[in-house]
Amino acid sequence: MSLMLVRGLRKSFGERLLFDVAELALQSGSSYLLTGGNGSGKTTMLRILAGLETAQIGSVSFEGVTIPAGEICTQLSPRVVYLHQHPYLFSSSVAANVAYGLKAAGMAHAKREALVREAMTWAGVNHLAHIAPHKLSGGEKQRVALARARILNPKMLLLDEPTANLDEEARRQVAGLIRQMCDNNHCVVIATHDPELMTLKDAVQLRLENAALR
Amino acid sequence: MELLQSTAEALRLLMAGDAELWGIIFVSVKVCFLALVIATPPAVLLGFFLASRIFPGRRVLIVAVQTLLALPTVVIGLILYMLLSRQGPFGSMHLLFTQQAMVIGEAILAFPILAALTLSAVQAVDPRVAETARTLGAKPWRTSLTMLLEVRFAVMAAMVSGFGRVISEIGCAMMVGGNIAGVTRNITTAIALETSKGEFVEGIALGIVLVIIALTINFGLALLQGRGGSR
Numbered sequence: 467m468s469l470m471l472v473r474g475l476r477k478s479f480g481e482r483l484l485f486d487v488a489e490l491a492l493q494s495g496s497s498y499l500l501t502g503g504n505g506s507g508k509t510t511m512l513r514i515l516a517g518l519e520t521a522q523i524g525s526v527s528f529e530g531v532t533i534p535a536g537e538i539c540t541q542l543s544p545r546v547v548y549l550h551q552h553p554y555l556f557s558s559s560v561a562a563n564v565a566y567g568l569k570a571a572g573m574a575h576a577k578r579e580a581l582v583r584e585a586m587t588w589a590g591v592n593h594l595a596h597i598a599p600h601k602l603s604g605g606e607k608q609r610v611a612l613a614r615a616r617i618l619n620p621k622m623l624l625l626d627e628p629t630a631n632l633d634e635e636a637r638r639q640v641a642g643l644i645r646q647m648c649d650n651n652h653c654v655v656i657a658t659h660d661p662e663l664m665t666l667k668d669a670v671q672l673r674l675e676n677a678a679l680r
Numbered sequence: 681m682e683l684l685q686s687t688a689e690a691l692r693l694l695m696a697g698d699a700e701l702w703g704i705i706f707v708s709v710k711v712c713f714l715a716l717v718i719a720t721p722p723a724v725l726l727g728f729f730l731a732s733r734i735f736p737g738r739r740v741l742i743v744a745v746q747t748l749l750a751l752p753t754v755v756i757g758l759i760l761y762m763l764l765s766r767q768g769p770f771g772s773m774h775l776l777f778t779q780q781a782m783v784i785g786e787a788i789l790a791f792p793i794l795a796a797l798t799l800s801a802v803q804a805v806d807p808r809v810a811e812t813a814r815t816l817g818a819k820p821w822r823t824s825l826t827m828l829l830e831v832r833f834a835v836m837a838a839m840v841s842g843f844g845r846v847i848s849e850i851g852c853a854m855m856v857g858g859n860i861a862g863v864t865r866n867i868t869t870a871i872a873l874e875t876s877k878g879e880f881v882e883g884i885a886l887g888i889v890l891v892i893i894a895l896t897i898n899f900g901l902a903l904l905q906g907r908g909g910s911r
Contacts, residue, residue: 517814543815543816543817544817547815548815550811552808553808554811556829557830566816570816570817570818618816618817
């Protein structure tokens, strides 16, 4: 059974058809590399899968349960987490950002503290715990965003160009974290052109071209 | 020369802790503070609601809030006077020429500033804020709270602007407060009175205080705007 199965996915902006996909089946524990030229709809597709953007959808199911197309985000988050190309960190502290989803889920402060520390250690941002996010570099922000998502143990992660605009060292670090998440039985869908990520082991290549997914 | 002498005398009055003078300053600050406390929660909620929800009549409400921004303070004073005077619908409450009436008037004046500035702040908030909150599992109310927290410096700046507007206005305070010595006389009404009597010393002293308050407010505003924009 697919983790997420989407049928009849069609997105257009006015007259312009962005893509028309008959079926998209994403499996648990698999990683996917979504590629395509500029404007091919990679970001839009990830946002639709996260429920942050509307589209014509025939049907969508998650773990075998049918989800109304208009309720993807409300029903699936935080089991499905989307990360922006330039992640937004709330203007509190790094630790508060990492803890955000757990707090939203109603977890008590004492219980989430250890999880936050563990997630920050994993992402190598423990030393930044009390720093204001606007003082972080692009790579550090991306690592904090990954920790903030990982702490929720999502079934599916949608990453939009996670290493774009990062320097060599930051790209290597972020790619390393993504590799770990892929190895950890998460379903990870990555829109990318980064050669570092293109070599992900066993990743399924999806290419958006001429409004179709190949 | 007379201006210099009057200013020197005014400074002496202030330094000497003149009870009447400081009483007037206290009335001003107290009334404005209370007005802000009353106006801020509903105004911020309205501003947020108008910025983040689409509903029929939204445009009309936004225009109404923006129109209230330009409403002369004497008009608000006049309407409030008519409502609170003995013949008015709220005459039985005996609020006219009291500090409570001034607080109501100043709260009405501050309301549109707070609502309009919150509205623009929330409209300008990065769309990734709500999306990030939602994808991390936040319920709608937490998403809204997160958005408000992200614009907290802008909301605080709106409060500072609101305070600036109400502490420096005279029309409404004069009409519904009545400029009663020791009760409803505030900085602006006292300056007007002293000037009309040709006694400039107290007027200048209060003017100095008002300018200091205005400078402090603008300094605070600049600081808040700097913090809000530093992300």
